[in-house]
Amino acid sequence: MSAEELFVKANEAFFDGDHDEALDLLNQVVALDPNHCEAYLRRGSINQKSKRYDNALADANKALEISSGPKGTRSLLARANLQKGMALFCLKQYKEAKENFEVVKTLNPDERSLATWLRKVEDVLPAEEKPTPAPTPATPAAVSAAQAPAPVAQAAAAPTPQGVRARHEWFQNDTFITIEVFIKNVKKDAVDLGFFEKSLSLSIKMANGSDYSLELDPLAHEILPKESSYKVLSTKIEIKLKKKMDGIKWGMLEGEDEIVNTMATASNSRKQKDWDKLAREIDKDADKPEGDAALNTLFQQIYSGxxxxxxxxxxxxxxxxxxxxxxxxxxxxxxxxxxxxxxxxxxxxxxxx
Incomplete structure (x- = not known):
């Protein structure tokens, strides 16, 4: 089997939740193709979920090396930096993690999960250790200076996606999360979209040669990748994420979120029962006459008036x-x-x- 065929099977195993099988297949992929960047990113993600943070960092570094080469893209470079930052954060190397997240911010300003990770870093990083925010580079070459390896300049040399600042919105029902990315005139074959249990990776090759990417990692809750889909329309890309747990209301699209049952939420939104008042009514009813006594009381009330x-x-x-x-x-x-x-x-x- 070729490296690509193995990678497809590895992704299938990953989607099915069989991380051990996926890891074994990914090891075979990189053995056949040592420059398979996506395989390192996927393996790093599995290592991250399994709390093998040293291995996740090693995979991120390898992906960073490959994505900084001639065949790298801004999207891959941003994802590699993000994964490295996440691994460093879990290894409590907060200052270094912050530097990688700042690079991601430069490469992909629309990366929504970045805000969550930057906030986490700010919360734990002592004030004296917080690095000076990297200035927005006037040219792509500045990315290489921030990242250190010289080849970064080659990968970042792609034109900055001028005007490609697509906004996205999301809404939900009991079974699906729907994300709408508002970007016009995109060709279907230019869209690369990866669905994963707790993340989403969207990459679009624009007509002017630039790249647009959207990385949602981690999603607030798990999804079913095989039952998720997307449509490329004239004015937007519509993405439907199948909820792994039907009836669960997502309070946010990304980050840590509590599990809230939709029906429970609806019930709580109604007027709350005044249990003290109910108890008083029960006590009052207990004093009321019953049977013949109740009939006589009713007779007297009607008769008297x-x-x-x-x-x-x-x-x-x-x-x-x-x-x-x-x-x-x-x-x-x-x-x-x-x-x-x-x-x-x-x-x-x-x-x-």
Missing amino acids: ADEDTKRAMMKSFVESNGTCLSTNWSEVGAKKVETKPPEGMVARKYEI
């Missing part, structure tokens, strides 16, 4: 029907005797002393 005809109708109907009928209509019951009408299934009997 009624006019004379209503009172006569009530008394006549109740007495003549032996308590089986209660009428307030005197014109109906005043002209004739009210018959006894026992409830269905019961028989009226005379009371004998």
